[in-house]
Each structure stands twice: as structure tokens, then as C-alpha cells.
Amino acid sequence: MTETPLLTVSNLKQYYGTGKKRVRAVEDVSFTICPEETFALVGESGSGKTTVGRTIIRILPPKGGKILFGGKDISGKLSGEERKELSRKLQMIFQDPMSSLNPSEKAGDIIARGLDIHRLYSSRTERREKVLSIMKEVGLPEEAFDRYPSQFSGGQRQRIAIARALIMNPELLIADEPVSALDVSVRAQIINLLKELQRKRHIAMLFIAHDLALVRQISDRVGVMHEGKLIETGTAEKIFGHPSQPYTKKLLDSVPVLYPEDTGSSGTGEV
Numbered sequence: 547m548t549e550t551p552l553l554t555v556s557n558l559k560q561y562y563g564t565g566k567k568r569v570r571a572v573e574d575v576s577f578t579i580c581p582e583e584t585f586a587l588v589g590e591s592g593s594g595k596t597t598v599g600r601t602i603i604r605i606l607p608p609k610g611g612k613i614l615f616g617g618k619d620i621s622g623k624l625s626g627e628e629r630k631e632l633s634r635k636l637q638m639i640f641q642d643p644m645s646s647l648n649p650s651e652k653a654g655d656i657i658a659r660g661l662d663i664h665r666l667y668s669s670r671t672e673r674r675e676k677v678l679s680i681m682k683e684v685g686l687p688e689e690a691f692d693r694y695p696s697q698f699s700g701g702q703r704q705r706i707a708i709a710r711a712l713i714m715n716p717e718l719l720i721a722d723e724p725v726s727a728l729d730v731s732v733r734a735q736i737i738n739l740l741k742e743l744q745r746k747r748h749i750a751m752l753f754i755a756h757d758l759a760l761v762r763q764i765s766d767r768v769g770v771m772h773e774g775k776l777i778e779t780g781t782a783e784k785i786f787g788h789p790s791q792p793y794t795k796k797l798l799d800s801v802p803v804l805y806p807e808d809t810g811s812s813g814t815g816e817v
């Protein structure tokens with residue numbers, strides 16, 4: 547690929563704890579994501595996928611390696627201004643919409659948080675209009691503005707999380723298992739919404755998921771993680787059609803429905 551990557555992760559390392567209790571969550575992970583591309587991270591539970599996402603978004607400072615975003619090193623210390631700029635361009639949707647939304651804040655204020663921090667409006671009316679516009683785009687009714695997270699369904703809460711991320715017009719969206727906490731019946735709706743908004747707004751996405759059928763459906767390239775390492779990277783076609791690593795084959799073998807060309811809809815594809 548000749549396009550300049552938006553994100554370049556090189557030899558990333560991340561540990562939890564110290565001494566004997568140290569958990570080497572991420573040992574050596576390198577990949578790139580180009581503008582507008584969807585790159586998926588797959589792998590068993592505990593392989594380090596979420597840790598990679600949390601490190602990129604700077605919830606955890608990396609213990610080793612480098613992260614370039616838009617050609618700029620974001621893995622070290624940044625000025626307040628740089629952090630602020632990054633918090634607009636880089637957004638994350640977390641796995642569990644209940645725990646990632648402040649229960650005592652109204653949906654409208656949750657969605658407006660980024661606008662507040664970056665002062666992206668000149669009046670309360672403009673703030674409200676911007677929030678209502680994105681709410682409409684993600685399929686939330688106007689009345690939702692003044693309701694609290696507990697007063698929504700799981701799917702609606704995930705729509706709030708999507709609205710909160712997209713109102714900032716990010717360049718990269720990290721979506722960590724964005725539908726796994728949701729009822730099967732609403733998963734497809736939320737995924738379709740995410741894809742549609744991504745396309746419309748030209749956003750690149752790091753998509754973290756267990757559901758291999760879903761990953762195959764929505765990603766351009768896939769990275770397979772195993773015990774903190776990225777053991778294979780390739781186009782979705784290559785990874786699902788001709789995996790080269792025995793571990794990837796085993797992972798795919800646990801979901802036999804993935805092999806037929808038309809993946810159909812039988813089975814959940816969970817690993």
C-alpha cells in the first residue's frame with residue numbers, strides 16, 4: 547500500500563503491575579492504519595486487544611515502542627495543546643456502553659462533552675443544535691437529550707456512545723467490541739450505523755472484536771493477536787481465505803461457518 551498511514555504502531559509494549567505480578571499484556575505489536583481504512587484486531591480473550599486500544603488512546607502510557615499519528619510521535623510526553631488536539635482526532639467507543647457513560651449526566655450533555663472541552667459553539671442554542679443533529683444521525687429521538695443513560699436500552703446507549711465519539715469528527719475511531727454487550731437482534735443495526743457514518747465522514751477505524759464473521763464482513767485488513775503478540779497481519783481476504791499461521795487456522799477452525807464463500811447468517815461466529 548503506497549498511501550501514507552494515519553496510524554503507525556511499532557513494537558508496542560504494555561505491561562500491568564510490577565515484579566512477579568507483572569502481566570505482559572502487549573509484547574510486540576506493529577501495524578498501520580491508512581485514512582478511511584478499517585483494521586481489525588482479533589484473538590482470544592486476554593490476548594491484549596483492548597490494551598492496544600487503550601494504549602493508542604493514551605489511557606496507558608506505552609512501556610515500549612512507538613505510536614505515530616498523522617506522522618507525529620504521540621507515544622511520549624505531549625503538551626496540553628497537543629493532547630487536546632489528539633482528543634478530538636482520536637475517539638474510542640468502549641465495549642460496555644453502560645459503564646462508559648456517566649449515569650448522572652443527561653445524554654445531551656454526554657454527547658456535548660467534546661464540544662464543551664473544545665469550545666466548538668458560540669451559544670447554548672448552537673450547542674443544542676449540534677447535539678440534536680448528531681442524535682438524529684445516529685437514530686436517537688429529540689426527547690433523548692434530557693434523559694439519563696439508565697433510561698435507555700442497550701442499543702440506544704451504544705448510539706449515545708457513537709454520537710459522543712462522532713460529534714468530534716475524529717480521524718480515527720477505536721471501536722472495542724462495540725456490539726458484544728448488545729442483544730443479537732440489534733447488533734447488525736449498530737454495526738450498519740457505524741459503517742455508514744464511517745464512510746460518510748471518511749473515518750479510519752481500529753475495530754476490536756471476537757466475532758470473526760463480523761470482522762470478515764467489515765474490515766479491510768486484519769491483525770491476529772496471540773499472547774500479546776501480533777502473529778499475522780493481512781487483508782481480510784487473505785486472513786480468512788489463506789491464513790499462513792497455524793494459530794490463525796486454529797482460530798478460524800473454531801468457527802467453521804466462516805469457510806464457505808457466502809458466510810450466511812448461521813452461527814454467531816464467536817470465539
Ligand SMILES: Nc1ncnc2c1ncn2[C@@H]1O[C@H](COP(=O)(O)OP(=O)(O)OP(=O)(O)O)[C@@H](O)[C@H]1O
Pocket residue numbers: 562563569570571589590591592593594595596597598756
Ligand atoms: N487493569 C489490568 N490489570 C492487570 N492486568 C490486566 C489489566 N487489564 C488487562 N489485564 C491483563 O492483560 C492481558 C490482556 O488483556 P486485554 O484486556 O488487553 O485482552 P483482550 O484481548 O482485550 O481480551 P478480551 O477479548 O477478553 O476483551 C490479560 O492477561 C489481562 O488479564
Ligand SMILES: [Mg+2]
Pocket residue numbers: 595596597
Ligand atoms: Mg478486550
